[in-house]
Amino acid sequence: MSAENYRVCPYCPYENTDEIKEAIEQASKLEEGYDYHMALAEVDELKSKQLGYTLAEYYELGVIGNGVFHLDYWCKCEKCGYEFEITLP
Numbered sequence: 042m043s044a045e046n047y048r049v050c051p052y053c054p055y056e057n058t059d060e061i062k063e064a065i066e067q068a069s070k071l072e073e074g075y076d077y078h079m080a081l082a083e084v085d086e087l088k089s090k091q092l093g094y095t096l097a098e099y100y101e102l103g104v105i106g107n108g109v110f111h112l113d114y115w116c117k118c119e120k121c122g123y124e125f126e127i128t129l130p
């Protein structure tokens with residue numbers, strides 16, 4: 042399975058508006074689970090209005106021919122230059 046996506050970069054500086062502070066506080070109060078992820082998605086949505094979707098992600102994962110799980114992940118921010126890459130094994 043592989044995918045290419047764009048998302049909000051967690052390393053780009055953003056203005057911490059009241060709306061974002063509230064959304065982060067709300068997310069921190071919820072237990073892990075559906076609501077927690079929805080709350081985090083709302084935080085990302087609010088940040089995306091300021092920052093845009095600048096973090097390009099590519100990943101490939103699954104069990105390969107010899108029965109070993111394989112993960113290949115790469116991301117790079119077009120705005121701040123943050124970059125991360127990992128390959129297992």
Ligand SMILES: [Zn+2]
Nearest residue numbers: 050053118121
């Ligand atoms: Zn960035």
